[in-house]
Amino acid sequence: MNKILILMRRELQSYFTTWLGYIVMAAALLLNGLLFNAFALGDAPKYSSDVLRDFFFFTSGIGMVSAMLLAMRLIAEEKQNKSLVLLFTAPISERQIVWGKFLAAFLMFFLLNILSLYLPALIFVEGKVSLGHIFAGYLGVTLLGAAVLAISLYASALAPTQLLAGVGAAAMTVVMLLLWLLSARSDAPFKDILAYVSIHNERFRPFTMGIIHTRDVIYYLSLTGFFVECAVRATEQRRARG
Amino acid sequence: MIDVRSITKHYGEKKAVNNLSFRINEGEIVGLLGLNGAGKSTILKTLGTLLQASEGEAWIAGFSVREQADEVRKHIGYLPDTPPLYDEMSIRTYLEFVAKLKGVPRSSVKKHVEEALDQTNLMAVQHMKLAELSHGFRQRTNIAQALVHRPKVLIFDEPINGLDPVQIVEMRDLILSLKERHTVILSSHILSEITRTCDRILVIDQGTLVAEGTEEQLRGKVQDEFDVRLELTHEPPLLLSSLQNMNGIKDVIRINSTTLSLLCREELRPEIARVVYESGAGLLTLQRKEAELETLFLKLVRGENDRL
Numbered sequence: 001m002n003k004i005l006i007l008m009r010r011e012l013q014s015y016f017t018t019w020l021g022y023i024v025m026a027a028a029l030l031l032n033g034l035l036f037n038a039f040a041l042g043d044a045p046k047y048s049s050d051v052l053r054d055f056f057f058f059t060s061g062i063g064m065v066s067a068m069l070l071a072m073r074l075i076a077e078e079k080q081n082k083s084l085v086l087l088f089t090a091p092i093s094e095r096q097i098v099w100g101k102f103l104a105a106f107l108m109f110f111l112l113n114i115l116s117l118y119l120p121a122l123i124f125v126e127g128k129v130s131l132g133h134i135f136a137g138y139l140g141v142t143l144l145g146a147a148v149l150a151i152s153l154y155a156s157a158l159a160p161t162q163l164l165a166g167v168g169a170a171a172m173t174v175v176m177l178l179l180w181l182l183s184a185r186s187d188a189p190f191k192d193i194l195a196y197v198s199i200h201n202e203r204f205r206p207f208t209m210g211i212i213h214t215r216d217v218i219y220y221l222s223l224t225g226f227f228v229e230c231a232v233r234a235t236e237q238r239r240a241r242g
Numbered sequence: 243m244i245d246v247r248s249i250t251k252h253y254g255e256k257k258a259v260n261n262l263s264f265r266i267n268e269g270e271i272v273g274l275l276g277l278n279g280a281g282k283s284t285i286l287k288t289l290g291t292l293l294q295a296s297e298g299e300a301w302i303a304g305f306s307v308r309e310q311a312d313e314v315r316k317h318i319g320y321l322p323d324t325p326p327l328y329d330e331m332s333i334r335t336y337l338e339f340v341a342k343l344k345g346v347p348r349s350s351v352k353k354h355v356e357e358a359l360d361q362t363n364l365m366a367v368q369h370m371k372l373a374e375l376s377h378g379f380r381q382r383t384n385i386a387q388a389l390v391h392r393p394k395v396l397i398f399d400e401p402i403n404g405l406d407p408v409q410i411v412e413m414r415d416l417i418l419s420l421k422e423r424h425t426v427i428l429s430s431h432i433l434s435e436i437t438r439t440c441d442r443i444l445v446i447d448q449g450t451l452v453a454e455g456t457e458e459q460l461r462g463k464v465q466d467e468f469d470v471r472l473e474l475t476h477e478p479p480l481l482l483s484s485l486q487n488m489n490g491i492k493d494v495i496r497i498n499s500t501t502l503s504l505l506c507r508e509e510l511r512p513e514i515a516r517v518v519y520e521s522g523a524g525l526l527t528l529q530r531k532e533a534e535l536e537t538l539f540l541k542l543v544r545g546e547n548d549r550l
Contacts, residue, residue, distance in 0.1 A: 006342045010328070017330040086326035086387065089290050090343045091315040240294060 003092045007100030008107070011074070015108050020073070025112050028066045032059055036119045048127030049210070052120055056137035056208040059116065060200065063109070063145045068169045070108050071152035074101040075235065076165040084238075094235040102153055102228050109145045113138055133210030140207020143220035147199060148173055150227035157234035173199070199223070243268045243395060243425040244289065249298035251284050251449070258284040260449040261298070266442075268394075271421050273440035274429040275539070281449035282429035283323070286399045289427065290320040303394050316345060319388030319424075321398040325380045326387070329373035333364055333383055336372060337390050344391035358390040362416065378409035385416065389424065396420060398428035402435055414439050433539045445539075467492060469531040470504040470511060475524030477502075484517050500526075 015021030040054040075098075078084040087097050120134050148169075155168035180201035183194035195202055196219075203216050244266040251259040259281045266272045274282040287293040289300055291311040299306060305313040328336060337355045346354050359365045362382045367375070372383065381401065388396055401417065402410050417439045420426055430436045436443055437457040445453040445460070453460055474481075477500060485504060486494050493505040504514065511528055518525050 003343065006339070010331075010339050014328065014330055081326075081328075082322065082324040083326040083328060085292065085320070085322045086340065087343075088292055089315060089318065089320040090340075091312050091345055092343060093312075239292075 003096045004100040007097060008104045011101050011104030012107060021108055024066050024069050025115060028062050028112055029115055031062050032116050032119060048123050048129045049133060051123055052129050052133055052137060053208045055120060056141060059141050060144055060204055063141050064148045064173060066112060067109055067145045067148035068152045068166060070105045071149045072156050072165040072169050073162045074105060074153055075156040076159050076162045080161055088239050094239060095232050098228060098232045098235055105149050106146055109149060110142060113141060136207050136210045136212050139212060140204055143217060144204055147220050147223040150224040154227045154231040157231040243303060244427060245301040247299055249288060249295045249300060252296045258449050262451055264444055264451060266425060266427060268425050269421060270442060271426040271440045272442045272444060273436035274444050274446055275433060275436050276446035277431055280446045282446055283399055286397050286429055290318060290397050291315055317394045319393040319396045321384050321388040321401060323400045323403055325384035327372045327380060327383060332369050332371055334368040337386055340387045341390045346391050354390050358386040362386040377404055381405060394425060396424045396426045400430060401428055467505055467507055470506050471527060471529045471531050472502040472504060473527035474500050475526060478521045478523050481521040481523060
């Protein structure tokens, strides 16, 4: 655990010392603010809960892109800079390396969400929403973000460069997103399987409405764990290859 | 301290290392010498737990590189040919990170880092960002990261690569200073450098060990002829034929009117001095010329005995 924290701290610091963290956060907050103003609030009168629902919908999209940007560099950058050899010759396991990096990216993503809290708070000025709805929405965004972080981390473990890792992460995430479309055009049992696996549509919508299903939480946690472990396996193979 | 037994490493059909065995004792500095692609880096990567040998086994500090890689990692400092640095960090924060990563207790990190900074002469620039450093300082930081946790064994892959002459001299002194506390194995394709820093040389060619020993021992193995330079006050008429007729002298070459070069198969300097004295010439110089190191190296790795 100690090694995971050591690596996590270094990764967290690097987000700020390389400006990547600032840039991703600034861009995400700017887009969040624009979309909140233009679409979530809109011109027509709306119930506060609908404003909040739309906010979480837009935020989920920006969150997924931010998660990809935060995670695509994690291992691929080390390969490009040839610094992975430092980790591979140190008494630290592949699991510790991957989880340390994942936790750093996750904390950055979490911080990004916290900084956007002022937007739903604005609804209180002229409306009324429940704190439970806000909590559920943010839980959904965080779980979805964690899953995309894990997918992107896996892409980063596979790809030789950051750019290819980004492309790979985007491709995998888009496929996971569009599975619900495929599900709509499939027959049972594939219809149910594809709908179950799809990362956003049916899984995420309840959170935007303030509803937390245990099955959805378990789904996102499982997906995150699965892809982080895939990244662990890919890193083990990389270490074995030399 | 290092025990390598019958290691073979395949890359597909190609054998990068072929049935290689050697031992290195505690406190020794041993150099792997070979041409590019000879298999030096593969051997060091295997010892550094970065690669697994296809066959054979190696032990470092009593731990199996294959079976106890994590224990081995606690006892080695590995210096790759490209410094594994994070450019956004300062030297000091980087070394603190590496020390913690390599298991130095939190309470000792500061002491370990300052010792490494001191050993590598980086104290004055410790707060500089790694991105701002010259190649020489980056290589020093590379060494500092390898020794910050005080490992028993240091593995250096081409430590003088890309350094300028001043930096090479500094690096040489630094490596020699490490002998007191570490066992060092390093690789290079520059014979003159390896002979100045290493107690023993392992000559590698196409993944096999072709020779092993000190510089003198290696010379003895390949040098079956050598040049004796003779400088005289004047050359009497019969001296040249007397020298040519001596047993053990293969050839006599005139360099100028008073200097001769004698190609000898054995040590004949006392006999040559006597012949010169009996001829009546005054002897100014009688010197055995050592073959160029590079020539010896070529003979070792290619068996080109006929080139000398």
